[in-house]
Amino acid sequence: MRSTAPNSRSQEDNVAHEAAVRIRRLLLGGGIVGTAFTLRLVFASLSVRLPELTCDMGMTRYAASALVTLPVLCLGLGAPFAARIGQRWGIERTLFGALTLLVCATALRASGSEVALFAFSMLAAAAIAIANVLLPSLVKRDFANRTALLTGLYVTAISGGAAIAAGTTVPIEHALNGDWRTGLAxxxxxxxxxxxxxxxxxGRRGTRSKGGSVRVPELLRDPLALRVAVFMGLQSALAFTALSWLAPLLRERGLSAVTAGLVVSALTLVQLATSLTTPALATRSRDQRPLAVLLAIGGAGGMLGLLLAPLSAVWFCALLQGLAQGGLFSLxxxxxVLRAPDSDTAAQLSGMAQTIGYIPAACAPLAVGLIRAATGGIAAVGWLFALIGLxxxxxxxxxxxxxxxxxxx
Structure with a gap:
């Protein structure tokens, strides 16, 4: 009689292996979402305390403009290195290192000096840049059959983190009897x-790139890749301008610090709805152009309304802009992911898109600050958002x- 023990052991090994794979995928999904939650906290928390911070430190309007611009610029400057570091050390290890840097820089930016505020805000942004680039590659590598779900979840986590930071920074300060330093740290x-x-x-190291992958120099000559990069950059320009300047501009229009923070928080919170649904809509359709145009009109139009419409319409405009912005970011x-044929190309395209794209993303907050300083008002800023929409x-x-x-x- 033939023994069945080897078959039983083989089945047990297969079951154990499948269980380990499922656990690893759950941990990986949790790591993606948990990392995504941290990627906008430093920007949203700074925005709602910018007037107090600049007053306390005696900053000029031009220095304040630089403070909200330079970290965004670092998002683009750090992006080209992310794919190469991820290939050398593994995506998981690289993300762990980026988060470690983010923890230290976020805490140290609130140490009290202007130099530390600038330097560690930029360092935090460089860490965020690495995660920005590698998360889409990780989705393409391990969740190719769940692209819409994972993209929706981590974009929702990004928006949720920004909303929580915008809405709770001031209340946390008050609860802890602290000041803006507490709110940042x-x-x-x-x-x-x-x-x-x-x-x-x-324990997992990244694999070397495959010969068939499209590299950055080739992507720079591809019109489709360049359009992806410009779309990434312009939607980021809207997002970071809202995070950096919307609360101060609304306060300039007459809202209190708490109310302005709540408007920004609400705008960011409603992004969760479209952050979850847009990837599913996009992946189910072969052509994403109608969706892109609709979201572009809503995003730019909502920002124009927040700046120029009567204050009675602020909440409606915030709802419109937030829904469109969540869709723009997730799209x-x-x-x-959709335009890349493999995970390595996805990392290269993500790095290129964010390197090129964060140039307008950095210039837009700077332009808002310069226009505001030059004109003494905010009406002229509306032309900038009209151009971004086009x-x-x-x-x-x-x-x-x-x-x-x-x-x-």
């Missing part, structure tokens, strides 16, 4: 918690076409 805790999610995953990240429509019509980026030259 407290946001080092979420990335510290996110670190724990990556600890069980640090931009989904387009990176650029989003143009780039969306290109980036939304059903095709892959290709080798050129």
């Amino acid at each position: 407290i946001w080092a805790l979420p990335p510290l918690c996110a670190l724990l999610l990556w600890l069980p995953l640090l 931009a990240l989904t387009l990176v 650029g989003l429509i143009w780039s969306g019509l290109g980036a939304g076409q059903p095709a892959f980026v290709q080798r050129r030259g």
